[in-house]
Amino acid sequence: MRESTVERPSASPGAVHDQSRPDAVFKWLTAACSLVVIVIMAGIFFELVRNSGMAFREFGFSFLTTDSWNPIKGEFGAASSIYGTLVSTGIAMIIAIPLSIIIAVYLVEVAQPRVSRFIGGAVELLAAIPSIIYGMWGLFVFAALMQTHVQPFLGKHLGALPLFQGPPMGIGMLTAGLILAFMVLPFITAITRDVLMMVPPVLKESAYGVGSTMWEAVRFVSLKYGRRGIVGAVFLGFGRALGETMAVTFVIGNSHRISPSLFSAGNTIASSLANEFNEASEPIYLSSLFALALVLFCIMLAFQTIAHYWVTRMQRLEAGDR
Amino acid sequence: MQKFIKIAVILTIAAAIAATSIPTLAATSLSGAGATFPEPIYAVWMYKYNQLTGVRVDYQGIGSSGGIRQIKAGTVDFGGSDAPMKGPKVREAGLIQFPMVVGGVVPVCNVQGLEAGQLKLTPEVLAGVFSGEINYWNEEAITSLNPGLALPNEPITVVHRAEGSGTTWIFTNYLDKVSPSWHESIGTGKVVPWPVGVGAKGNPGVANYVQRVNGSIGYVEYAYAVQNNVPHVSLENQAGEYVQPSIASFKAAAANADWASADGYYLVLTDQPGDESWPIVGATFILVHADQSDAGKAEEMLKFFDWCYKHGAEMAVEKDYVPIPKNVADMVRQTWADEIRVDGTAVWK
Amino acid sequence: MRPRSRTERRAADTAMRVAMVPAALIGIAVLAWILWEVIARGIGALTPAFFTELPTPPGMEGGGLGNAILGTLLMTFLAALLGTPIGLLAGVFLCEFGPSSRIATVVRFTTNLLMGTPSIIIGIFVYSVLVLPFGRFSGWAGAVALAILILPVVMRTTEDMLNLVPDELRESGLALGAPRWRVTLGIIFRAARTGLVTGVLLAVARVSGETAPLLFTALNSFYWPGSLSQPTANMTVTIFNYAMSPYSDWQAKAWGASLLITVSVLAVTVLARFVIRDKRKRA
Numbered sequence: 001m002r003e004s005t006v007e008r009p010s011a012s013p014g015a016v017h018d019q020s021r022p023d024a025v026f027k028w029l030t031a032a033c034s035l036v037v038i039v040i041m042a043g044i045f046f047e048l049v050r051n052s053g054m055a056f057r058e059f060g061f062s063f064l065t066t067d068s069w070n071p072i073k074g075e076f077g078a079a080s081s082i083y084g085t086l087v088s089t090g091i092a093m094i095i096a097i098p099l100s101i102i103i104a105v106y107l108v109e110v111a112q113p114r115v116s117r118f119i120g121g122a123v124e125l126l127a128a129i130p131s132i133i134y135g136m137w138g139l140f141v142f143a144a145l146m147q148t149h150v151q152p153f154l155g156k157h158l159g160a161l162p163l164f165q166g167p168p169m170g171i172g173m174l175t176a177g178l179i180l181a182f183m184v185l186p187f188i189t190a191i192t193r194d195v196l197m198m199v200p201p202v203l204k205e206s207a208y209g210v211g212s213t214m215w216e217a218v219r220f221v222s223l224k225y226g227r228r229g230i231v232g233a234v235f236l237g238f239g240r241a242l243g244e245t246m247a248v249t250f251v252i253g254n255s256h257r258i259s260p261s262l263f264s265a266g267n268t269i270a271s272s273l274a275n276e277f278n279e280a281s282e283p284i285y286l287s288s289l290f291a292l293a294l295v296l297f298c299i300m301l302a303f304q305t306i307a308h309y310w311v312t313r314m315q316r317l318e319a320g321d322r
Numbered sequence: 323m324q325k326f327i328k329i330a331v332i333l334t335i336a337a338a339i340a341a342t343s344i345p346t347l348a349a350t351s352l353s354g355a356g357a358t359f360p361e362p363i364y365a366v367w368m369y370k371y372n373q374l375t376g377v378r379v380d381y382q383g384i385g386s387s388g389g390i391r392q393i394k395a396g397t398v399d400f401g402g403s404d405a406p407m408k409g410p411k412v413r414e415a416g417l418i419q420f421p422m423v424v425g426g427v428v429p430v431c432n433v434q435g436l437e438a439g440q441l442k443l444t445p446e447v448l449a450g451v452f453s454g455e456i457n458y459w460n461e462e463a464i465t466s467l468n469p470g471l472a473l474p475n476e477p478i479t480v481v482h483r484a485e486g487s488g489t490t491w492i493f494t495n496y497l498d499k500v501s502p503s504w505h506e507s508i509g510t511g512k513v514v515p516w517p518v519g520v521g522a523k524g525n526p527g528v529a530n531y532v533q534r535v536n537g538s539i540g541y542v543e544y545a546y547a548v549q550n551n552v553p554h555v556s557l558e559n560q561a562g563e564y565v566q567p568s569i570a571s572f573k574a575a576a577a578n579a580d581w582a583s584a585d586g587y588y589l590v591l592t593d594q595p596g597d598e599s600w601p602i603v604g605a606t607f608i609l610v611h612a613d614q615s616d617a618g619k620a621e622e623m624l625k626f627f628d629w630c631y632k633h634g635a636e637m638a639v640e641k642d643y644v645p646i647p648k649n650v651a652d653m654v655r656q657t658w659a660d661e662i663r664v665d666g667t668a669v670w671k
Numbered sequence: 672m673r674p675r676s677r678t679e680r681r682a683a684d685t686a687m688r689v690a691m692v693p694a695a696l697i698g699i700a701v702l703a704w705i706l707w708e709v710i711a712r713g714i715g716a717l718t719p720a721f722f723t724e725l726p727t728p729p730g731m732e733g734g735g736l737g738n739a740i741l742g743t744l745l746m747t748f749l750a751a752l753l754g755t756p757i758g759l760l761a762g763v764f765l766c767e768f769g770p771s772s773r774i775a776t777v778v779r780f781t782t783n784l785l786m787g788t789p790s791i792i793i794g795i796f797v798y799s800v801l802v803l804p805f806g807r808f809s810g811w812a813g814a815v816a817l818a819i820l821i822l823p824v825v826m827r828t829t830e831d832m833l834n835l836v837p838d839e840l841r842e843s844g845l846a847l848g849a850p851r852w853r854v855t856l857g858i859i860f861r862a863a864r865t866g867l868v869t870g871v872l873l874a875v876a877r878v879s880g881e882t883a884p885l886l887f888t889a890l891n892s893f894y895w896p897g898s899l900s901q902p903t904a905n906m907t908v909t910i911f912n913y914a915m916s917p918y919s920d921w922q923a924k925a926w927g928a929s930l931l932i933t934v935s936v937l938a939v940t941v942l943a944r945f946v947i948r949d950k951r952k953r954a
Binding site: 351362365368369372378380381382383396397398522523524526529530533546549550 | 808
Binding site for chain 1: 680681683684687688690691692694695697698699701702703704705708709712756757758760761763764765767768774775777778780781782783784785787788789790791792793795796798799800819822823826850851852855876877879880881882883886887890907910911914915922925926929932933936937940941944
């Protein structure tokens with residue numbers, strides 16, 4: 001939608017010039033409003049940098065690589081939180097990406113329109129459920145199921161892997177990752193579905209015309225055609241999982257240790273902030289939490305910027321293709 | 323569109339009026355935050371006091387570290403903490419510290435078939451469990467203390483606090499005193515580097531997780547265990563007797579308290595002598611600024627605490643807390659009179 | 672790609688078709704499961720007292736979350752009041768004044784970044800600029816945090832919706848000699864009205880379920896929201912505290928509050944989607 005470069009009438013400065021003063025005021029007002037977002041982003045960055053200064057001066061870059069989180073000794077490191085954030089997000093993406101692409105293909109290519117509309121609607125509603133509800137459901141319902149059935153099952157059959165060792169607590173990294181998967185699934189599905197629906201019918205028909213099966217047509221034509229949109233969707237889901245707070249805080253178990261087992265408790269940057277930010281009493285402790293927030297913020301910034309350039313580049317390449 | 327603008331303008335004005343006019347109608351509001359250890363009794367006191375006087379005292383249980391942090395940052399009128407600050411530190415921060423009520427920290431567990439008070443533990447075994455040296459419920463160390471109990475071959479999940487907590491401070495202070503290896507490797511603190519387990523937020527969170535996770539053990543203020551039927555553990559005290567947590571055994575421990583010679587009311591009540599004494603007992607404290615800015619507000623606040631001392635004892639006992647003795651309350655009132663000032667004048671007379 | 676036999680290809684196709692149905696069912700099953708649990712566990716808590724009374728201390732029967740419901744409504748409303756006008760005007764700038772100008776590109780990119788910023792970071796930001804300096808957790812700080820979440824969403828939907836308005840409409844308005852601001856507010860906004868209103872509604876519905884930005888700003892309270900310059904009761908932080916507590920009565924109330932929030936958010940979402948879909952079809 002954004003690609004249109006049609007000049008709006010009288011959008012050129014010359015046209016505004018001969019308009020009355022209220023128009024100039026109006027234009028500046030709207031411009032000022034749109035600058036608010038830039039001010040806010042700059043403000044967030046500034047505040048995080050300012051408040052985390054003490055932690056970075058004290059620990060330097062080793063803050064990012066040490067996993068010690070010891071308020072008694074005043075030693076803090078972000079490694080366990082970064083690890084937890086990446087692992088829980090990783091679990092979520094490993095499950096959510098294939099699942100949501102399959103669901104989207106089903107909705108667009110296979111299901112009857114009525115079924116497709118129904119399931120599509122349900123998936124969109126999943127996206128609207130507030131994260132605290134996922135958290136409550138996760139703790140009271142899903143974690144119980146994990147403890148009594150899923151984890152003992154995994155431990156019995158895959159217990160040889162270090163990933164699935166340890167007591168089945170129900171609470172922990174795996175549960176958090178699965179709930180995150182449920183949360184990002186609807187986002188990726190909805191966008192992928194929209195993307196697949198925009199594939200020109202003529203492309204698919206020619207694939208079928210040369211004897212492709214449905215899956216081949218999807219794999220070699222639709223998914224290829226829509227890969228930019230799908231990559232964008234995946235990035236969106238990834239970003240959401242990285243910063244998700246409440247759902248994770250309920251079930252991850254809040255421990256600042258790095259453990260190879262997915263059954264064990266861990267923490268993410270966001271969950272540590274939710275638990276400890278109001279409570280940290282020593283200045284260096286608080287500053288370390290600000291530093292954690294800054295790390296999360298920077299991961300998000302870097303990630304979105306990469307996503308932005310990647311998607312634009314793919315757009316340019318595709319434009320070259322056609 | 324004009325309609326929309328009109329509606330928006332009207333709503334804005336209405337909201338502005340509502341937001342500015344209500345405070346003039348509202349009674350005094352006091353806000354506090356901190357320890358979750360005394361939250362059950364504070365909640366009752368505040369509720370009753372509000373019904374009697376209309377004064378709104380708010381207390382959010384965010385943990386003792388949070389109480390200290392927020393009172394220092396000046397974002398609340400009073401802070402709550404069960405990890406006492408040493409006298410000089412209190413003065414250095416420009417604060418006044420005084421005890422409100424005494425309670426007991428009890429280990430609680432969730433083991434199939436086990437009822438409250440059945441499981442017996444010695445201090446060393448308790449430390450072993452929380453430091454991750456004892457990992458299964460049916461290990462020799464535990465079964466030898468409990469010959470009559472059928473303990474399952476299940477792993478132990480330790481539930482500790484996720485945030486800075488006075489309850490943790492009292493609990494680790496006790497383990498530190500009774501177990502040399504705990505003293506070596508972990509120590510005392512509001513947050514300690516736990517070698518095992520999962521973290522939960524607040525006393526409520528620990529009780530919640532223990533209810534939810536089979537084979538778990540945690541530690542909470544006694545009121546949380548009793549009110550929610552989370553089975554507690556019987557502990558061996560300094561005199562070598564196995565005792566059950568109860569108001570009587572907390573009182574027995576608190577009888578050793580010598581408040582008069584405690585600088586800034588810094589007093590630790592863990593591992594007290596006496597056959598009846600519950601070994602993990604602690605007082606919970608209120609922190610306020612010595613220099614207050616608003617005389618009316620400061621007075622309302624002290625009036626509330628005064629009311630708690632005078633009329634709160636019975637309610638405290640009902641919730642299984644030990645009230646502060648009358649003579650100690652008088653000492654605290656004297657402290658208020660001596661040290662709390664607005665522009666140099668005493669608030670409490 | 673290595674050549675494959677026809678049967679192999681058919682088999683792959685069938686396997687995919689078979690795998691798709693359970694995958695799609697997972698999507699529905701999770702939604703149905705969550706909704707079912709929330710309804711089954713929450714419905715019992717929704718007594719009249721739940722909506723009208725103050726919370727009671729743990730262990731005391733009765734009471735409600737009237738204050739939290741009111742607090743959430745107040746803060747969400749204020750956030751909408753704060754965030755919507757700015758978002759609408761900023762959207763106008765992006766769409767009407769130089770959509771491809773450099774500044775618009777930067778603003779658009781920043782808006783995306785702000786949308787992607789975790790809400791807990793917004794909470795921390797507002798804590799350090801509004802709570803610490805004023806020395807008080809407050810409903811205002813909570814409302815500002817929510818407004819910052821509303822803003823980018825409203826900007827984006829406004830831009831999208833205004834883009835759907837045909838240029839002829841702008842041209843005819845200007846041709847009549849109307850000034851630009853009147854054309855925008857009077858004609859273009861009117862044409863895009865439904866889309867704008869639903870966009871705002873969606874944004875507001877989304878933030879009304881947010882918890883993380885309120886933890887460090889509004890905190891919570893046991894009383895009616897008397898003044899928004901005090902810690903203010905709200906549903907989501909109450910759900911967090913109550914759900915994490917061991918009291919079965921509080922847990923039941925947390926489920927009740929969850930049901931209330933879920934139903935309202937989903938209702939607004941469904942409504943808005945219908946309207947938007949209808950609008951897109953016509954546009």
